[in-house]
Amino acid sequence: MDTIGQAIGLFAVTNIDDIVLLALFFARGSGVPGSAARIVAGQYVGFAGILAVAVAAAFGATFLPEAAVGYLGLLPLALGLKAAWTAWRERTGGEGGDPVVKAPGLLAVAGVTFANGGDNIGVYVPVFANAGTARMVVFAAVFLVLVAVWCAAGRFLATRPVVARALSRWGHVVLPVALIGIGAVILVDGGAFGF
Template sequence: MSLGILWQAVGLFAVTNVDDIVILALFFAQGAGHRGTTRNITLGQYLGFAGILAAAAAAAFGATFLPEAAVPYLGLLPLALGVKAAVQAWRDRGRDNGEAPPSRPVRILEVATVTFANGGDNIGVYVPVFATAGLGGMTVYAVVFLVLVAGWVAAGRYFATRPVIARALSRWGHVLLPLVLIGIGVLILVEGL
C-alpha cells in the first residue's frame, strides 16, 4: 500500500464532505443542551456514511464489468453533479436562510437519513474512483473514510460552537462543492483518456 493512496483518500473525503460539516454543525446546534447529542450524531453519521460506501462499492463492482475504455467516462457523474450543484447555487443566490432551528434532541436515524441523502454526490464521485482503484484500493479508501468520519463529527461540533466559522462555511460551502465536483470529474476524465 502506497502512502499516495492514503493522501488521495484523505483529500477525496475532505472535498466530498465539505458540505457535511455545515450539516453536522447545524445538528450540534440543534441538539445543544440535550443529553446524547454527540453520541446520536456520531452513530447517525457512521450509519449514513456506511450506506454511502455500500452503495458506491456495489456500483463500482458493477462498473468493473465495463470495458476499460469506458471507465474514465464515469467522471461524467461527478462532473454532472457539480454542474447541477452550481446551477442550484446560482438559483439560490440571494435567498435568506433564516436562523438556526431551536434546540431539540437529535435522533440517530434522522442524522443517518440526512447523511445518506446528502451523500448522493459522494456516491457519484466514489464509484469511478473505487472502480479504478480495485478491491485493495477500495478497501484503503473505505477504511480511511471511516476513520475520518470521527474527525468530521469533531469538526462539526467545533464549528457549531464557533458562530463566525459556521456562518462562513454556510456562506461559501455552496460555491466550493460544485467547483470540487467539477474538478474531480474533469480529473477522472483527463487521467483516464
C-alpha cells in the same frame, strides 16, 4: 501512502458541506444528553450506507437505478420542511417561554447524510472501480476515520462562541433552510424533474 493521500483529498472535496450540517446538528443538540453520540452514530450509519452503495456499484451490483438517485433529495427536503414547521409553531404560539429544543435523532442524521451523499456515490464509484479491492479497502478505512474528524470539526464549529451564538439565535432558521436547499439541489441535479 499515495492511496491514503488520494483518499483524504477525495473525502475532503466530497464532504465539505457535511461540516456545516454537522455544526447545525451539534448546535441543535447542544445541552441535550446523548445528542452528540446520536449525531456521530447517525453520521456513521449514513456514511456506511453511502460506502455500501458505492462499493456495490463499483463491483457492478447497483442497488439504486440512476433515475432514483435524484429522489434521495426528498428525505432532506421533508426533514427541512418538518423542522421549519416545528420552528414556526414554536415561535408563533404554543406554550409560553422558551421553545423546546429538539435534538436530531440518529435516523434523521443518517438519512440526511445518506441523501446528501448522492454526489459522493457518483464520484466514489469510478474511483473504486479503478482502484481494485485492496485500494478500495484503504479508501473505505480512511473515509471512516475521516468521518470522526468531520464530526469533531462540526462539533468544534458549533462550540465556537461566535458560531454558537449565531447558531443559537438563527439555527432554527438555518437548519430547515439548509435541509430544504440540499433536498432541492439533489432533486434538480439528480434529474427528478426531468431536466
